Amino acid sequence: MEVKIGVQQAAREVVLESAQTQEEVVALVSAAIDKGTPLTLSDEKGKTVVVxxxxxxxxxxxxxxRGRIGFGNN
Incomplete structure (x- = not known):
């Protein structure tokens, strides 16, 4: 799943593909914002991002x- 994180005072957002569930990512982001602690996420290729x-x-x-393949409008 794609995760985009906007960071204050940064021109670009952080974008990564996470293997975690949506609920897990929401919980991690919420906890980081509430407590002011670093948010640490890993992408599907093993890269770790700390915000x-x-x-x-x-x-x-x-x-x-996952994204669909093809040209249909289904």
Whole structure:
């Protein structure tokens, strides 16, 4: 699932593909914001991203459904 995190005072957002469930990511982001602790997420390739919890501007957490292949409008 795709996770986008906006960081205060940063020109670009942090984007990664996480193997965690949507509920797990929401819980981690919420805890980091509430407590002001660093948010640590790992992507599907093993890369780890750490974002200061007190600097998170927003988090966009995508659906767990994988993208479709093809040109149909279903």
């Amino acid at each position: 200061p919890g007190d600097k998170i501007a927003y988090a966009e957490i995508g659906a767990t459904e």
